[in-house]
Amino acid sequence: MSKKPVTIRIPEDLHAQLQERAEAEGTSVTALITEAARNAVRDPRLEGAADVFRQYVADNADAFDAAFPEDAPARLDASEAPGRAA
Numbered sequence: 226m227s228k229k230p231v232t233i234r235i236p237e238d239l240h241a242q243l244q245e246r247a248e249a250e251g252t253s254v255t256a257l258i259t260e261a262a263r264n265a266v267r268d269p270r271l272e273g274a275a276d277v278f279r280q281y282v283a284d285n286a287d288a289f290d291a292a293f294p295e296d297a298p299a300r301l302d303a304s305e306a307p308g309r310a311a
Contacts, residue, residue: 233258240254243257243258
């Protein structure tokens with residue numbers, strides 16, 4: 226992927242905060258800003274999509290298992306793992 230340089234001007238105190246955070250996370254200021262930019266343009270329709278999918282699977286687990294009994298996953302005790310417990 227080709228990269229395009231972008232120059233922005235930010236207050237010194239914000240830059241200092243970015244440097245502190247980058248050091249604490251073992252990354253760079255550029256990486257922090259790049260991630261913030263990605264988040265700014267993320268499709269809002271995807272927010273919460275994983276939670277919606279998990280809830281759909283949980284609500285319909287028995288129907289899936291009945292329709293495809295050979296593919297049904299082994300059930301775990303609720304204390305062993307989150308998700309579809311026995």
